[in-house]
Amino acid sequence: xxxxxxxxxxxxxxxxxxxxxxxxxxxxxxxxxxxxxxxxxxxxxxxxxxxxxxxxxxxxxxxxxxx
Numbered sequence: 322x323x324x325x326x327x328x329x330x331x332x333x334x335x336x337x338x339x340x341x342x343x344x345x346x347x348x349x350x351x352x353x354x355x356x357x358x359x360x361x362x363x364x365x366x367x368x369x370x371x372x373x374x375x376x377x378x379x380x381x382x383x384x385x386x387x388x
Contacts, residue, residue: 357365
């Protein structure tokens with residue numbers, strides 16, 4: 322014999338599903354909170370771009386000096 326009646330078994334299953342969905346939503350919210358701010362992402366992207374430009378310029382300057 323179970324701890325609840327058949328009439329309310331659907332309600333209990335619905336409540337458990339809602340609790341699971343609530344936990345998943347809070348997990349997603351916390352993952353969004355823990356990411357880098359937009360300004361930091363932009364700064365990192367710009368620094369990477371400048372590094373790539375500098376290395377390209379240095380490589381071209383070295384080729385021009387060699388030949």
